[in-house]
Amino acid sequence: MNVSGEKEVLGMSEAWCGLKVGQDVPDFKLEIYMPSSASFGEISLATLKKDNKWTILFFYPADFTFV
Amino acid sequence: MSTDTKFVHLAWQKEEKLLENVTYPMGADPAGRLSRLFGVYDEETGLALRGTFIINPEGKLLASEVNYYNVGRNSDELIRKLRANVYLSGRSEEVCPAKWVEGSKTLKPSEEMVGKVYEALK
Numbered sequence: 001m002n003v004s005g006e007k008e009v010l011g012m013s014e015a016w017c018g019l020k021v022g023q024d025v026p027d028f029k030l031e032i033y034m035p036s037s038a039s040f041g042e043i044s045l046a047t048l049k050k051d052n053k054w055t056i057l058f059f060y061p062a063d064f065t066f067v
Numbered sequence: 068m069s070t071d072t073k074f075v076h077l078a079w080q081k082e083e084k085l086l087e088n089v090t091y092p093m094g095a096d097p098a099g100r101l102s103r104l105f106g107v108y109d110e111e112t113g114l115a116l117r118g119t120f121i122i123n124p125e126g127k128l129l130a131s132e133v134n135y136y137n138v139g140r141n142s143d144e145l146i147r148k149l150r151a152n153v154y155l156s157g158r159s160e161e162v163c164p165a166k167w168v169e170g171s172k173t174l175k176p177s178e179e180m181v182g183k184v185y186e187a188l189k
Contacts, residue, residue, distance in 0.1 A: 021131050024125075030095060036090045057118070058119055
């Protein structure tokens with residue numbers, strides 16, 4: 001859990017049925033594997049916002065299957 | 068991203084030839100926290116459905132699409148939607164009509180356009 005952990009949890013429980021378009025996404029943080037550097041790391045929405053980046057979240061059921 | 072761990076992501080990316088040119092980060096959501104936030108977590112299986120979401124630099128969710136397990140997505144359509152959203156940021160008076168692609172005509176909704184979208188698109 002990070003510094004904004006409490007806020008994160010609150011945002012998630014409020015949105016248990018899924019965020020709707022037009023809503024602000026609560027900050028999140030996740031562990032990543034970065035293929036370009038073959039290294040592990042971490043990414044957060046706060047950092048992406050600070051860097052003025054657009055974000056695409058692309059969920060799929062499982063590694064080793066089609067996406 | 069999926070509910071697999073970063074270790075499995077590494078193993079898959081190294082093994083699967085289709086992924087050899089991947090440069091984007093592969094996110095791990097083993098506890099399903101982010102999957103639940105976006106409404107794609109399947110409590111029965113512990114897996115995430117095929118959800119695709121576009122978030123702008125201000126952190127607002129602008130596009131959302133969820134497929135069931137058995138149908139894959141079309142990255143061309145995803146890129147089209149991303150380009151439309153990028154184009155429209157800071158252009159609140161314009162809209163991108165159906166099938167809009169970069170460089171094609173946008174519309175500026177007004178009193179004059181009511182019932183005249185066909186003419187406006189010409």
